[in-house]
Amino acid sequence: MEPESTASELTVAVRTSPRGVVVRPEGELDHDTAGPLREALRSAVDGGLGRVVIDCAGLDFCDSTGLNLLLHTRLDAQEAGLLLMLADPGPMVSRMLDITGVRAVFHIYPSVAEALAAEDL
Template identity: 40%
Template sequence: MADLTVVVERSAGAAIVRLRGDLDKLSAPVLRDQLVLLHDERVHTIVVDATELAFCDSSGLWVLIEHQRLVREHGGDLRLTGVHGVLRRVLDVTGLSAVFT
């Protein structure tokens, strides 16, 4: 599996989080740390760009679900864009496609 690269671009209460590589059990904490930091900074709109994401397992999916819930509880929104491949299939099979805008 390839490493995960997380690039965060901030702008006026919003952020784009670009993912490249594999989001799995070993790399999920890297994404979690970035999302916690954004929450601590009171970023209310987060767009996770999965265009360059090669793989996502249940650990990565759990981080996305957990932080979407946290952001929404505080009046914000976490959205996914560029969803394809394994992540698309996992979201569709689990019925979680409807949870993410």
């Protein structure tokens, strides 16, 4: 995947597959860096390709801005009739989802391949 956009400490790569769109942020996701990811996710949802998979493996940090972006994107995807899936959240993102009590609202998979291969829910 080629980086589509960058902010001071975050890059976002997007690739399309037959089952949907994979969005991979890498770096630190916070108030100052969320813009490129917000735009990539908006485009992915607007594209309407069945599912949007956020590959979290490259996230080094995610604050409340990032969490709110994930939650809002989930709602946008749901309204558009799409699935939003998180792949490979890693310990930092997993802990944030657990501490905030929102893990149950996301479809979470160990890898992008498993998220793309999953049955439609």
